[in-house]
Amino acid sequence: MTTLRTIFWALVLLAGMTSVAMAGPYEDALPRFAADSYADTEAAIAAVTSSGHSLSLRVIEALRDGQLLVGAGQVVIRDISGPLVDAAKGQPSGANAGSLKPVRVNNRVRRAIEAALGNLTLLSTDPGTRLEAARAVFRSRDAAALPTLDKAIAQETSPNVRKALRTARAAILLNKADASSADRLGAVATLKERGDQEALALLSSLPSGTPSDIAEAAGKATDSIRARLALWSAVQNIWYGISLGSVLLLAAIGLAITFGTMGVINMAHGEMVMLGAYTTFVVQELIRTYAPGLFEASLFIALPLAFLVAGVTGILIERLVIRFLYGRSLETLLATWGLSLILQQAVRTLFGPTNREVGTPAWMSGALEIGGLSLTYNRIAIVVFAILVFAVLQLVLRYTSLGLHVRAVTQNRRMAGSMGIKTSRVDALAFGLGSGVAGIAGVALSQIDNVSPNLGQGYIIDSFMVVVFGGVGNLWGTLVGAMTLGIANKLLEPYAGAVLGKIVLLVGIIFFIQRRPRGLFALKGRAVEA
Amino acid sequence: MSILNMTRRNLLALTAAALVSGATAGAARAEETIKVGILHSLSGTMAISETTLKDAMLMLIEEQNKKGGLLGKKLEAVVVDPASNWPLFAEKARELISKDKVAAVFGCWTSVSRKSVLPVFKELNSILFYPVQYEGEESERNVFYTGAAPNQQAIPAVDYLTKEEKVERWVLAGTDYVYPRTTNKILEAYLKSKGVKSEDIMINYTPFGHSDWQTIVADIKKFGSTGKKTAVVSTINGDANVPFYKELANQGVKATDIPVVAFSVGEEELAGIDTKPLVGHLAAWNYFQSVDTPDNKAFIEKWKAFTKNDKRVTNDPMEAHVIGFNMWVKAVEKAGTTDPDKVIDSIVGVQVPNLTGGVSEMLPNHHITKPVLIGEIKEDGQFETVSQTDALVPGDAWSKYLDGSKDLIADWKTLKCGNYNTVTKKCGA
Numbered sequence: 001m002t003t004l005r006t007i008f009w010a011l012v013l014l015a016g017m018t019s020v021a022m023a024g025p026y027e028d029a030l031p032r033f034a035a036d037s038y039a040d041t042e043a044a045i046a047a048v049t050s051s052g053h054s055l056s057l058r059v060i061e062a063l064r065d066g067q068l069l070v071g072a073g074q075v076v077i078r079d080i081s082g083p084l085v086d087a088a089k090g091q092p093s094g095a096n097a098g099s100l101k102p103v104r105v106n107n108r109v110r111r112a113i114e115a116a117l118g119n120l121t122l123l124s125t126d127p128g129t130r131l132e133a134a135r136a137v138f139r140s141r142d143a144a145a146l147p148t149l150d151k152a153i154a155q156e157t158s159p160n161v162r163k164a165l166r167t168a169r170a171a172i173l174l175n176k177a178d179a180s181s182a183d184r185l186g187a188v189a190t191l192k193e194r195g196d197q198e199a200l201a202l203l204s205s206l207p208s209g210t211p212s213d214i215a216e217a218a219g220k221a222t223d224s225i226r227a228r229l230a231l232w233s234a235v236q237n238i239w240y241g242i243s244l245g246s247v248l249l250l251a252a253i254g255l256a257i258t259f260g261t262m263g264v265i266n267m268a269h270g271e272m273v274m275l276g277a278y279t280t281f282v283v284q285e286l287i288r289t290y291a292p293g294l295f296e297a298s299l300f301i302a303l304p305l306a307f308l309v310a311g312v313t314g315i316l317i318e319r320l321v322i323r324f325l326y327g328r329s330l331e332t333l334l335a336t337w338g339l340s341l342i343l344q345q346a347v348r349t350l351f352g353p354t355n356r357e358v359g360t361p362a363w364m365s366g367a368l369e370i371g372g373l374s375l376t377y378n379r380i381a382i383v384v385f386a387i388l389v390f391a392v393l394q395l396v397l398r399y400t401s402l403g404l405h406v407r408a409v410t411q412n413r414r415m416a417g418s419m420g421i422k423t424s425r426v427d428a429l430a431f432g433l434g435s436g437v438a439g440i441a442g443v444a445l446s447q448i449d450n451v452s453p454n455l456g457q458g459y460i461i462d463s464f465m466v467v468v469f470g471g472v473g474n475l476w477g478t479l480v481g482a483m484t485l486g487i488a489n490k491l492l493e494p495y496a497g498a499v500l501g502k503i504v505l506l507v508g509i510i511f512f513i514q515r516r517p518r519g520l521f522a523l524k525g526r527a528v529e530a
Numbered sequence: 531m532s533i534l535n536m537t538r539r540n541l542l543a544l545t546a547a548a549l550v551s552g553a554t555a556g557a558a559r560a561e562e563t564i565k566v567g568i569l570h571s572l573s574g575t576m577a578i579s580e581t582t583l584k585d586a587m588l589m590l591i592e593e594q595n596k597k598g599g600l601l602g603k604k605l606e607a608v609v610v611d612p613a614s615n616w617p618l619f620a621e622k623a624r625e626l627i628s629k630d631k632v633a634a635v636f637g638c639w640t641s642v643s644r645k646s647v648l649p650v651f652k653e654l655n656s657i658l659f660y661p662v663q664y665e666g667e668e669s670e671r672n673v674f675y676t677g678a679a680p681n682q683q684a685i686p687a688v689d690y691l692t693k694e695e696k697v698e699r700w701v702l703a704g705t706d707y708v709y710p711r712t713t714n715k716i717l718e719a720y721l722k723s724k725g726v727k728s729e730d731i732m733i734n735y736t737p738f739g740h741s742d743w744q745t746i747v748a749d750i751k752k753f754g755s756t757g758k759k760t761a762v763v764s765t766i767n768g769d770a771n772v773p774f775y776k777e778l779a780n781q782g783v784k785a786t787d788i789p790v791v792a793f794s795v796g797e798e799e800l801a802g803i804d805t806k807p808l809v810g811h812l813a814a815w816n817y818f819q820s821v822d823t824p825d826n827k828a829f830i831e832k833w834k835a836f837t838k839n840d841k842r843v844t845n846d847p848m849e850a851h852v853i854g855f856n857m858w859v860k861a862v863e864k865a866g867t868t869d870p871d872k873v874i875d876s877i878v879g880v881q882v883p884n885l886t887g888g889v890s891e892m893l894p895n896h897h898i899t900k901p902v903l904i905g906e907i908k909e910d911g912q913f914e915t916v917s918q919t920d921a922l923v924p925g926d927a928w929s930k931y932l933d934g935s936k937d938l939i940a941d942w943k944t945l946k947c948g949n950y951n952t953v954t955k956k957c958g959a
Contacts, residue, residue, distance in 0.1 A: 205757025355802020
């Protein structure tokens with residue numbers, strides 16, 4: 001385990017640094033872990049950290065991982081491999097595992113642990129650990145870390161880590177009343193350079209009694225950071241809009257085929273999305289049981305399966321129900337709505353009414369920071385995925401014989417029939433395609449929404465809105481419609497709030513549809529009358 | 531013409547379905563039983579939460595029957611499905627009381643469903659046990675509120691954050707309906723009475739089922755970066771929680787920076803989320819599955835055996851039903867009859883053990899005494915209790931912090947009034 005190795009080296013370093021490990025404070029602090037009080041645990045962490053004892057890091061890390069056990073007057077570390085180690089001496093312990101309980105941890109203690117680990121791992125050999133440590137010290141602003149920090153900066157080789165270390169140092173110096181004026185002004189400059197919200201928080205909450213020259217410099221720095229952040233937040237809002245737009249696009253694009261080109265009002269469209277999400281859940285469950293190593297790829301495995309499950313369901317629905325209702329939109333609406341309830345209840349009976357947990361692969365967690373922007377990986381993945389789906393669908397409709405047939409049937413059913421196209425087969429396949437695409441949308445949406453029987457309901461109205469707004473019968477219209485609605489929604493939200501923003505948007509669409517009943521990109525010519 | 535045909539066909543189908551269900555209900559009717567109505571949604575949006583409560587009630591009734599029933603008769607559960615449809619709740623309640631002649635009804639989850647059935651219970655004079663934490667500002671003669679009132683959940687949670695986490699800035703985030711709105715109104719008044727300035731309170735409402743939290747989480751981050759410790763008090767309802775917590779995790783908002791304390795997130799809701807990034811976020815309830823008492827252990831074992839599922843979790847509204855059901859049983863035994871008027875009179879003052887080691891009592895305002903527990907989310911989706919009130923907290927029907935209600939009290943024992951104004955000395959506000 002690499003972490004173990006780092007711990008080991010950090011320990012060696014620490015031992016070298018504090019040539020004489022003092023016996024007193026560390027041993028005195030340990031029993032306080034057994035007091036079962038958060039305040040005592042916090043004090044013990046501080047004492048253990050400052051003791052410089054060679055086992056400090058191990059104790060704190062065990063505490064973080066819930067492996068620091070107490071009971072019967074003993075404090076014991078449980079190693080990952082299993083054996084118990086006496087925290088006081090570092091020797092194997094003969095304590096009875098049954099009588100021990102892990103030390104309880106709450107947020108306060110967790111913060112103390114983070115700060116302590118920061119102080120203890122600043123000189124670690126692993127740059128990643130050092131970076132984490134620098135960030136932890138930045139948050140804790142523990143003045144006791146200053147000497148180690150100076151040392152770390154002096155020997156740091158990675159520019160990234162050095163920058164983090166310097167901002168951590170600046171954060172401490174800024175609030176240190178006995179630091180020299182030049183140091184504190186330098187700290188202001190460093191933080192201004194960092195220029196994010198955390199820096200802003202530090203600069204705008206100086207303790208009272210700060211000399212006026214420093215306060216003034218900090219005031220100027222906050223103004224410049226605020227201006228910069230305001231600019232970035234506008235860009236950030238547009239990004240949120242694009243990412244919401246891509247979710248809308250994914251949900252609506254299948255509907256653009258079934259409703260847009262075939263004219264079927266499919267109220268069960270949302271349930272196709274739900275089926276896709278549940279397919280992801282089943283795939284992940286199977287992978288967890290039989291091939292845990294494949295988990296990172298689970299979404300890719302789920303994609304074709306979701307397409308298949310939803311697509312086949314779609315074809316069945318078309319063959320068994322919708323086929324008999326072409327041209328009678330009201331009946332189709334009622335029938336598909338009934339189907340949507342049946343599908344929901346079927347899933348509820350099969351999987352239970354509660355949410356199912358769909359895991360997020362590691363590569364989709366976290367966020368990418370660019371300047372003042374923070375782009376979360378799962379949203380980036382969904383935007384890219386939505387565009388891919390759109391492109392592939394466009395290609396299928398344009399360059400495959402199925403696409404040609406679908407377009408032909410859409411434009412003039414009787415003529416296409418006379419030319420020898422089996423229109424009813426094309427109907428079934430097109431419906432299957434639309435439903436299948438909804439299914440793969442479900443795979444993506446399982447990453448950001450509940451996987452519950454109600455999943456589809458949340459998207460059906462938005463999907464229709466996008467398709468109608470974009471213009472029926474046109475995939476480009478769906479793309480533009482989804483992005484416009486997404487961005488408009490996200491630009492409105494900061495001012496109007498989520499509830500009012502949505503209302504404003506809906507009212508806007510009503511007016512728009514009254515002016516242009518066929519949406520943004522209306523089909524022209526004879527096809528319209530078909 | 532075709533529309534007419536359609537409706538007539540539908541009507542026929544509906545009537546047929548109604549006839550069939552009526553027939554089965556009739557066949558199941560035995561001679562000497564006491565009927566207990568269960569009014570929880572088994573389909574639709576609320577099925578996610580309410581189905582569990584239906585199962586819990588069935589288990590309690592089965593258990594009581596094993597003990598020999600009540601007043602020498604067996605109990606019989608009558609389950610109906612109001613399908614998350616508020617007007618249907620009233621219809622089904624009427625059906626339970628007038629047609630099935632149930633002795634008491636256990637049910638409802640959302641406040642709007644409770645409000646929808648209130649007139650029915652008043653008109654037909656029956657009894658409803660309502661097991662969910664709610665916004666308060668109500669006390670009815672026919673309803674017993676076994677969930678928490680705001681002073682048994684929201685206020686202690688805020689106190690905990692102020693004391694333990696030194697929180698100075700507050701985000702009150704909720705779904706846009708009556709429970710969050712009223713709770714946040716109470717909390718805002720309470721925080722202001724504690725000297726919190728209005729610029730340190732941010733209130734945010736989102737629609738039901740809101741799934742795109744990017745902007746709001748970014749706003750919370752921004753609000754929390756002024757150097758003052760910030761916390762989020764969440765009254766976000768069921769479905770919207772999963773995307774909310776996922777977004778928090780993705781944007782890197784950790785519990786150690788900005789803790790979120792939720793009033794509607796329990797073990798059941800967490801079962802659908804990857805809880806590792808949520809460790810340390812909080813919830814305030816009156817019960818956690820992780821509470822280590824013999825009563826609770828036995829209850830969890832029974833529940834897992836009853837549902838034949840080792841992974842099923844228990845939650846706070848289930849405990850409320852346990853307390854409510856046991857109180858009703860005791861009150862019926864005390865009164866010697868299931869007649870609603872006599873039970874309503876005899877139940878006030880009844881004490882039954884709750885699952886967290888205390889003894890809850892039915893108060894004259896038809897609320898009960900409960901302990902308040904604050905828990906932090908653990909990696910396994912359970913809660914670690916980090917704070918518990920020393921004594922049980924009596925539920926307030928009317929909040930002390932709202933202008934319109936601070937003079938009101940409810941007392942169905944001596945005053946026989948749900949909204950007695952202590953200033954004007956009049957019943958009826």
